[in-house]
Amino acid sequence: MGSGKGDQAVAIFRDLRAERPDDADLLSAERAVLAHGIPQWHAKMLSDFDRNDCYERALIRAVRPDSIVLDIGSGSGLLAMMAARAGARHVYTCEAVPAVAETAREIIAANGFADRVTVLSRHSSDLNRKRDLGGGADILVSEIIADNLLSEGVIASLAHAARELARPGALFIPCKASMRVALAWFDQPHPQLPAVVSGFDVSLFDRHVATHHSVLVGHKRLHLRSNAQEMFPLSFGESAPTAPTHDHAVLRAEEGPVNAMVQWVHLQMDDAEAYENAPAADASSAWGAVLHRFPDALCGADVREIAVHGDHDGVNPRFWFARG
Ligand SMILES: C[S@@+](CC[C@H](N)C(=O)[O-])C[C@H]1O[C@@H](n2cnc3c(N)ncnc32)[C@H](O)[C@@H]1O
Known part of the structure; x- marks a missing residue:
């Protein structure tokens, strides 16, 4: 795995397992290889029934008997199977991680959709409209x-898909996405670093600790302190997708002290429905909310307004804050 030959390792294990199906040592080593480098959020994501159902409702609204669907990022193959079950003429699904693509292929076959779903073991940016998709997709999920x-x-990925993989007028699910941000009070002195350790003051080490981290959206110690504002709205499926690299918002505290900004995601599935993982006492979601700690000067009960500035390089967002 370390030398980048993980796919060969997976194939070797598959052959060995056929010869020695009861070898516990072999099975344990194979599991270690198959889990290597695979993000461990897959199971949590598949267990998020609100997320899953929201996608399925949007697919049912969009799919027609003649639809060609492209699912970008197969994972288990869930969205591809939903599109096939909704009645699509054919579904293509691509997955960048070959071992995951192979598993999606097996799951899709086991569920009886092998004839209507084609798994492409490739990153979407390596797909070709004619060669791989029979001319292009009508729906990109x-x-x-x-x-x-x-x-x-x-x-x-979605800018490339809009340019290179979609037919004219294709639908994207979701069609838009954005961040939501709000002021917050996270009722914990420091989420990761205790100031005093074994009797020593180590608080200076704070300068090396990231000022943001993910928390559960239903975290008991997280309290929203303002209305939500939208930042970085993205629109998919247009020939030139809007992707501002800088954005700002002004957040006004409604009551109580503040010490952080919390950010979550908002997905506009289609004209009919949106999904968001807004933090709340009883909320749960596969997606965490990202908590951005404020510097001490911006914390407290007297802080009523915060100006938020953000930028990104396409992959990594970064925020900075000032009193409004
Ligand atoms: C968050 S999971 C979603 C899996 C599945 N679609 C679902 O909703 O349950 C994203 C998957 O897409 C893959 N992936 C991400 N970007 C991709 C791309 N541009 N092309 C192909 N695979 C991609 C990742 O390796 C991962 O398996």
Whole structure:
């Protein structure tokens, strides 16, 4: 795996397993290889039934008997199977991680959709409209959205797909996505670094700790302190997708002290429905909310307005703050 030959390792294990199906040592080593480098959020994501159902409703509204669908980022093959079940003429699904693509292929076959779903073991940017998709897709469905919206490369992948893989007038699901940001009070002195450790003051080490981290959207210690504002609205499927690299917002505290900004994602699936993982006491989501700690000077009960500035390089968003 370390030398970049993971796919060969996976193939070797598959052959060995056929010869020695009961070898526990072999099975354990194979599991280690198959899990290597695979983000461990897949299981949490598949267990998010609100997310799954929201995608399926949008696919059912969009798919027609003559639709050619492209699912970007197969994972387990879930969205591709939903599109096939909704009645699409054919579904193509691409997956950048070969071992995951192979598993999607097996899952799709086991569920009886092998004849209507083609798994392409490739990153979407390596697909060709004519060679791989029979001329292009009418519907492009994807869930390559990170907690921070951007870090799975959604801007570049969907801009490429709009230019190179979509038929004219193709529908994108989701069709738009953006960040939502709000002031917050995170009721914990420091989320990661205790100031005093074994009797020593280590608080200076704070300068090396990232000022943001993901928290559960239903975290008991997270309290919203303002209305939400939209930042970095993205629109998919247009020939020149809007992807502002700088944006700003002004957040006004409604009540109580503030010490952070919290950011979550908002996905406009189509004209009928949106999904968002807004933090709330009883909320749950596969996506975490990203908490951005304020410097001490911007924390407290007297802070009523914060100006938020953000920029990104297409993948990594960065924020800075000032009193409004
Ligand atoms: C968040 S998972 C979603 C999986 C599945 N579509 C679902 O919703 O359950 C994203 C998957 O897409 C893959 N991926 C991300 N960007 C991709 C791209 N541009 N082309 C192909 N695969 C991609 C990742 O390796 C990962 O397996």
